[in-house]
Amino acid sequence: MSNSLKPESHPFVVPNFGSKEYTSFFLAGALCCTLSHGAMTPIDVVKTRIQVDPAFKGHGFVSGTRNLIANEGASALLTGFGPTAVGYLAQGGAKFAGYEFWKKRFVQIAGDQETAVKYRTAIYLGASSIAEFFADILLTPLEATRIRLVSQRGYATGLTTGFARLAREGGVRELYAGFLPILCKQIPYAIGQFTVNEFCHETVNRAMSEDTKRTLSNTSKFGISLSCGIIAGFAAAILSQPADTLLSQINKGHGPTGSMPHRLYVLGKEAGFRGLFAGLGPRMIMTAGLVSSQFLMYDAFKTALGAPRGIEIHKAI
Template sequence: MVPQQKFFVPSAAGDNAAAPTGANLYARFAIAGAVCCSITHGAMTPVDVVKTRIQLSPEVYNKGMISGFRQVVAAEGAGALLTGFGPTAAGYFLQGAFKFGGYEFWKKTFIDAIGVEKATENRTAIYLGSSAIAEFFADVALCPLEATRIRLVSQPGFANGLLSGFTKIAKEEGVIKGFYSGFGPILFKQVPYTMAKFVVFELASEKIIHSMGVAKEDLAPSTLTKVNLGAGIIAGTAAAIISQPADTLLSKINKQKGVEGQSVTSRLVTMAGQLGAKGLFLGLGPRIGQFAIYGDIKRVLGATGGVEIAK
């Protein structure tokens, strides 16, 4: 007998309000993801500035994060730590919408296709497949803005902000070469990162709740936030380690124009060889909440229609 689908996460709107469905539901998932990603990545702009400098100029920024902050402020002023805030907030707003909204959509699609019982037995594959597809489309939206951010951070004086930097790259280098030279690295960075993040988060949440001996739907919202935060920290750490080499290459390839006639693949191979294993992991520390924020925003929006396949 196929078990009934279990719906969870109490709504701030109360039990009497009709739960959203269809496009209305997935729009709420997308909004929640967009807001949480924009907030978390935007708030980390100063860290990303220093991390990117460490990755791009290790001969200068080679004394750790704290020293890196001091070096940037001493050389360029405190305002330099907010370089790239516009493209970061805008880019990850779009990326978060496609990633979280897409993940919920594709997860439900796979569950409907094979049934809840079989999906529960193969939930890890469902998590991995759903997150990979969602992240691919998220990266299509993110890549131009991430290229703009890295150019602004790596080349002080390149442009005054998001609009001028975006326009300058488009005019001088074109859409494909200017904005999507880093599409390969961003896929290698973001897709494994997102796959690891979602599957580890889902399994870690399952284990944490199982250890509490209480059904998920019976947990108080504050307890769910703590569970999401704890599982999110575990997931984020694992995902950051997996994706760090591609993150370093992404920063490198977006720093400046490639040599005329040189392919993206050739540039990546050359950069990886020059960096070596140690160099590929530069800036890992700063990459170690989204899920806690995402869960809270979903509750506020009344997005209660997520299907549960955890055991």
């Protein structure tokens, strides 16, 4: 085919996001994540206990919740709320703002719309992975504190005392003992969250005519966003579940000594396939609620803050 017959490549009109826009992205991401994760604390407490506490072995979510309330009181369901809220305030802001930044950067590297669309999967994977890596630097110490509070009854009275005790007894090394497993957990989680959500929206958009898109009611838009978020949440939970189980074990002090890869290998071998996916049911429920609510709130907060839409590189047909 001659060059004159080749389809013309069209450069993206890439928005010029500055500090104001990224501050809005950060604030919207921080608020949506701290609110959603904070609200899910009771489910996360039960999930973590099922993973690490022998007394909860064989329990499902409902029976585990009943057992926890009967033995420790209803207040036990809010154990770790402080580090959860603060940790995901920082992590959520960095993750959502980072995803917007790296997606824009990779689109610029692609150079034109056709190339960006062709490699959109790689762009989604790369943007979500890099954003999550830096966000986890902020999250890891607070996640370690949360898991200690949940898994060791009486460890501390809350965020400040728990963080101080962990830092005093183990130092930076202990605070970041779970960094590798948390990367193994959170990067697949972010990939499922952002990539699957992008493709779900693309699938829906491609199935609708332009007239239908223009006349969609707010209720329909809400339903589409909610459904896409739920599916993305299921994907995020399944992809990250094995590492989530190992992270809980590491932060409770289980497993052999030695390098982190060695400890992860031994713990994974001991747990087996079934053990690595213990607590998946309640975690899927939790994650579907987390991811779907985060996307809905993120869009609402961006609108309230006057932030622009992110870059869309969906395939049109």
